Amino acid sequence: MPEMNLVQAINSGLRGAMRENDDVLVLGEDVGRLGGVFRVTQGLQEEFGADRVIDTPLSESGIIGTAIGMALHGMRPVSEIQFADFIYPGFDQLVSEAAKYRYRTAGEFQVPLVVRTPYGGGIRGGQYHSQSPEALFIHTSGLKVVCPSNPYDAKGLLIEAIRDDDPVIFFEPKRVYRAVKMEVPEEPYVVPLSEAKIVRAGEQVTCVAWGAMLYEAFSAAEEVAKQGIDVEVIDLRTLWPLDVETIVSSVKKTGRLVVVHEAPQTCGFGGELVALVTERAFLYLEAPPCRVTGWDTPFPQTHEQEYLPLAHRIIPAVIETARY
Amino acid sequence: MGTPLPDKDDLLRQYRSMMRIRRFEEEAARNYAKGKIGGFLHLYIGQEAIAVGAVDALRDQDYVFQTYRDHGIALARGMPAKAAMAELFGKDTGCSRGMGGSMHFFDVERNFLGGWAIVGGHMALAAGTAFKSVYNGEDRVTICFFGEGSTNIGGFHEAMSLAGLWKLPIVFVCENNQYAMGTPLERTSALKDLSIKAKGYAMVGDRFEGHDVTLVRERLAEAVDRARTGAGPTFIEVLTYRFRGHSMSDPAKYRSRTELEQRKQLDPIQVARERLLELGVEETKLDDIDLEIDEEIEAAVKFAEESEPALREVMLGTVYAEEGDS
Ligand SMILES: Cc1ncc(C[n+]2csc(CCOP(=O)(O)OP(=O)(O)O)c2C)c(N)n1
Ligand SMILES: [Mg+2]
Numbered sequence: 001m002p003e004m005n006l007v008q009a010i011n012s013g014l015r016g017a018m019r020e021n022d023d024v025l026v027l028g029e030d031v032g033r034l035g036g037v038f039r040v041t042q043g044l045q046e047e048f049g050a051d052r053v054i055d056t057p058l059s060e061s062g063i064i065g066t067a068i069g070m071a072l073h074g075m076r077p078v079s080e081i082q083f084a085d086f087i088y089p090g091f092d093q094l095v096s097e098a099a100k101y102r103y104r105t106a107g108e109f110q111v112p113l114v115v116r117t118p119y120g121g122g123i124r125g126g127q128y129h130s131q132s133p134e135a136l137f138i139h140t141s142g143l144k145v146v147c148p149s150n151p152y153d154a155k156g157l158l159i160e161a162i163r164d165d166d167p168v169i170f171f172e173p174k175r176v177y178r179a180v181k182m183e184v185p186e187e188p189y190v191v192p193l194s195e196a197k198i199v200r201a202g203e204q205v206t207c208v209a210w211g212a213m214l215y216e217a218f219s220a221a222e223e224v225a226k227q228g229i230d231v232e233v234i235d236l237r238t239l240w241p242l243d244v245e246t247i248v249s250s251v252k253k254t255g256r257l258v259v260v261h262e263a264p265q266t267c268g269f270g271g272e273l274v275a276l277v278t279e280r281a282f283l284y285l286e287a288p289p290c291r292v293t294g295w296d297t298p299f300p301q302t303h304e305q306e307y308l309p310l311a312h313r314i315i316p317a318v319i320e321t322a323r324y
Numbered sequence: 325m326g327t328p329l330p331d332k333d334d335l336l337r338q339y340r341s342m343m344r345i346r347r348f349e350e351e352a353a354r355n356y357a358k359g360k361i362g363g364f365l366h367l368y369i370g371q372e373a374i375a376v377g378a379v380d381a382l383r384d385q386d387y388v389f390q391t392y393r394d395h396g397i398a399l400a401r402g403m404p405a406k407a408a409m410a411e412l413f414g415k416d417t418g419c420s421r422g423m424g425g426s427m428h429f430f431d432v433e434r435n436f437l438g439g440w441a442i443v444g445g446h447m448a449l450a451a452g453t454a455f456k457s458v459y460n461g462e463d464r465v466t467i468c469f470f471g472e473g474s475t476n477i478g479g480f481h482e483a484m485s486l487a488g489l490w491k492l493p494i495v496f497v498c499e500n501n502q503y504a505m506g507t508p509l510e511r512t513s514a515l516k517d518l519s520i521k522a523k524g525y526a527m528v529g530d531r532f533e534g535h536d537v538t539l540v541r542e543r544l545a546e547a548v549d550r551a552r553t554g555a556g557p558t559f560i561e562v563l564t565y566r567f568r569g570h571s572m573s574d575p576a577k578y579r580s581r582t583e584l585e586q587r588k589q590l591d592p593i594q595v596a597r598e599r600l601l602e603l604g605v606e607e608t609k610l611d612d613i614d615l616e617i618d619e620e621i622e623a624a625v626k627f628a629e630e631s632e633p634a635l636r637e638v639m640l641g642t643v644y645a646e647e648g649d650s
Contacts, residue, residue: 029504029505029507030504030505030506030507033506033507033511033578034505034506034507034578037505055507055511055512056512057473057476057477057504057512057513058443058444058473058474058476058477058504058512059476059477059478060477061477061478062476085441085442086442086443088442089442089444089477089478089479123363124362124363124425125363125364126363126364126424126425126427126428126441127424127428127441128427128441128442129363129364129441295639295640296643297639297640297643298643300423300634300639301363301414301422301423301424301425301428301634302414302422302423302425302633302634302639303634303636303639306636
């Protein structure tokens with residue numbers, strides 16, 4: 001089995017999906033000849049041609065809106081937005097159109113669209129090349145939101161997202177695009193949407209993370225293990241629909257919850273997770289649920305390492321929660 | 325319209341200004357390669373005559389908007405190289421106190437409202453400052469720069485539409501450097517001549533080559549004058565070329581070496597230099613200017629290196645107005 005990083009695995013997923021279904025196409029800025037800013041779509045135009053791997057003008061609203069139109073009658077477009085921070089010019093199309101089309105047509109029409117976009121900090125991109133806007137989309141009923149952390153999941157989740165009949169926003173952790181390598185099957189396979197994964201079993205604290213921060217949560221867990229604190233780490237993989245069962249049953253076992261995400265804390269997805277756990281496992285809680293997140297500021301240009309909830313910030317939070 | 329004859333002193337000043345931008349960015353690129361500058365760095369090298377010619381057509385009071393490719397206009401407008409370099413280094417002494425970096429310069433004193441990383445994000449804002457000038461009865465012009473790729477995003481249309489309707493004192497300058505990232509114009513626009521777009525908004529349109537700073541200044545001055553005298557907005561397409569990749573991480577493999585070499589024949593700084601020699605300026609005088617600039621830029625790097633990093637309290641304390649702010 002070949003080793004792939006995230007970029008290669010996503011590329012392989014796109015390739016596989018396009019080979020098995022002519023209705024799948026890719027569109028976005030520079031995705032064709034250049035192969036995308038992060039080279040995720042490299043080589044696809046050579047294989048599938050310029051009318052299936054489409055270089056669009058600089059127009060996020062158009063990229064998303066036309067893809068919605070394509071999707072209404074059977075196509076399965078995959079739009080690329082170069083950075084999640086640039087999704088806002090197309091936000092209206094996603095929130096007002098993609099999310100609501102099925103509902104307002106009483107289920108007659110559907111929008112099997114995937115919007116792929118790299119998100120998050122770690123490349124010193126500053127305010128507009130670093131954001132994690134997942135909560136806005138989770139908040140919008142009708143959209144599914146996926147955020148893989150590793151190459152294997154990324155490929156399987158992407159293929160599943162393309163096959164899925166609802167619009168999916170697929171957030172790719174650019175911080176670890178090339179940092180993580182693992183064996184990934186050449187041929188298509190799926191990882192089901194809305195199944196979280198326990199990546200480290202533990203008894204004392206449940207730590208929930210996704211995307212790039214999964215690695216920080218994991219290394220924090222390894223670190224506190226040296227002090228005898230046993231952390232269970234859950235990789236959400238799909239943020240919505242949420243695998244709430246896996247989280248709740250973990251917290252019922254550990255009695256403690258730490259959620260880690262890059263987005264600002266206020267109204268971040270962590271707040272929702274804490275609420276769900278509090279509602280469903282209130283009597284099991286041994287400590288207040290805790291969030292380790294980005295600050296409630298725009299994403300900073302120069303204080304990235306402080307802003308991000310990296311292991312050095314997760315460790316004390318886990319210790320405090322464990323010792324509460 | 326023939327190329328206007330340059331005034332020697334004007335051209336000398338413009339040459340200095342262009343050279344200052346060039347050296348600044350070359351030095352920035354070196355420091356980026358050394359890892360002293362992080363994130364993104366988009367160079368303006370090859371396009372300098374546009375910023376410099378435009379600034380010469382403006383008054384200090386006028387408002388300036390630019391994209392992320394913003395070092396050129398900032399320096400042309402008179403930003404100290406130290407403040408610009410320190411910003412790239414993420415220092416508190418930078419023009420944005422290290423909070424913005426390369427793409428997000430601004431300069432309150434010089435009415436430079438900023439560089440914008442969101443393509444199209446600044447255009448309606450520019451219509452807004454132009455509106456404000458009219459509202460307050462000020463004869464201040466707004467100038468808004470953007471690339472040819474940016475003419476495809478909705479923000480462009482909405483800003484042009486408002487400016488045309490309200491006859492705002494604004495000049496839209498499309499710096500057509502032929503590429504939007506790796507994608508050439510013919511793959512993203514049905515029009516070859518973008519200045520035609522002006523018609524759709526009942527604006528005056530103009531289009532010319534941007535390597536001759538004298539010509540740029542003259543044509544921009546016409547548009548600025550039109551705006552200042554209440555005769556309405558102008559949309560200008562300036563044909564240009566960037567000699568470097570889209571940003572430092574772009575090796576620009578999508579264009580041929582021949583194309584690049586051909587374009588470099590029209591290096592605005594070389595063109596100005598040759599013109600100055602023709603006008604009888606001594607070569608040594610130009611070399612002296614170059615040397616002075618080298619010293620200024622060297623000092624700027626030293627300053628940037630020695631300055632304090634951006635402050636945590638600025639990062640945390642500037643999200644909302646403090647009580648007492650107005
Ligand atoms: C809304 C938005 N979409 C995409 C981008 C990514 N991006 C930055 S610059 C650029 C190309 C812009 O080309 P052009 O307008 O011609 O300006 P140039 O870089 O050539 O000066 C792209 C696609 C962005 N910054 N903002
Ligand atoms: Mg361009």
